[in-house]
Amino acid sequence: MAHPKRKTSKTRRDKRRTHYKATMPALGVCSNCGATIKMHTVCNECGHYRGKLAVEKEVTA
Amino acid sequence: MRHRKKFNHLSRTSAHRKAMLSNMASSLILHKRIKTTVAKAKALRMYVEPLINKSKTDNTHSRRIVFSHLQNKEAVSELFREVSEKVANRPGGYTRILKLGNRQGDAAEVCFIELVDFNENMLSDKADGEKKRTRRSRRGGGAKKTTTPATEPTAKAVEAAEETKEDKASDSEEKKEE
Ligand SMILES: [Zn+2]
Numbered sequence: 001m002a003h004p005k006r007k008t009s010k011t012r013r014d015k016r017r018t019h020y021k022a023t024m025p026a027l028g029v030c031s032n033c034g035a036t037i038k039m040h041t042v043c044n045e046c047g048h049y050r051g052k053l054a055v056e057k058e059v060t061a
Numbered sequence: 062m063r064h065r066k067k068f069n070h071l072s073r074t075s076a077h078r079k080a081m082l083s084n085m086a087s088s089l090i091l092h093k094r095i096k097t098t099v100a101k102a103k104a105l106r107m108y109v110e111p112l113i114n115k116s117k118t119d120n121t122h123s124r125r126i127v128f129s130h131l132q133n134k135e136a137v138s139e140l141f142r143e144v145s146e147k148v149a150n151r152p153g154g155y156t157r158i159l160k161l162g163n164r165q166g167d168a169a170e171v172c173f174i175e176l177v178d179f180n181e182n183m184l185s186d187k188a189d190g191e192k193k194r195t196r197r198s199r200r201g202g203g204a205k206k207t208t209t210p211a212t213e214p215t216a217k218a219v220e221a222a223e224e225t226k227e228d229k230a231s232d233s234e235e236k237k238e239e
Pocket residue numbers: 030031032033034035043044045046047048
């Protein structure tokens with residue numbers, strides 16, 4: 001089996017990682033209270049989902 | 062190769078996975094809504110929906126089949142008594158997954174999975190589903206038969222939908238009077 005001859009230098013490693021990027025999640029606005037929400041999730045503020053009350057207020061997760 | 066590896070193993074052995082899904086299915090039937098991760102909820106959906114479907118025919122055979130999957134007497138009787146009654150008019154799609162965002166600690170995506178017919182707040186969704194279903198049947202029926210028999214079932218379906226709405230809005234007394 002082939003083996004690496006040299007340890008990958010910090011520069012080479014870091015240059016490889018320049019292409020690792022965080023992506024922005026898709027965001028939307030709650031139709032009930034206007035808060036910013038992650039798409040396809042229940043609103044954290046009011047518990048509404050697609051204009052309907054989905055989860056009572058107890059949940060904050 | 063990933064060929065034909067269709068379902069999520071959930072990092073568990075077969076026995077562990079079956080036991081977990083069995084417990085989760087019992088919990089869902091007893092409590093109507095449970096909180097889990099999205100991956101587990103999607104696996105559970107595939108596990109319980111056929112069982113709920115089975116509950117529509119209430120006989121010893123189907124009860125035993127369901128019990129073999131649930132291993133919980135209370136859950137089986139609850140399923141065949143309360144759940145099957147509410148679910149009777151729904152052609153599949155008995156569960157709903159509501160995503161709640163990411164959990165603190167491991168950033169896992171968490172969600173509620175619930176029985177659609179037991180969420181009173183989103184009940185108007187039910188009428189929407191029935192409308193869609195009737196529209197679909199009208200299209201299929203209209204192509205083969207004439208238009209007159211196709212309109213009758215839709216009218217009946219609309220009446221049925223109105224009746225169910227009234228039942229839920231008021232008490233069952235109105236239904237008896239009708
Ligand atoms: Zn909101």
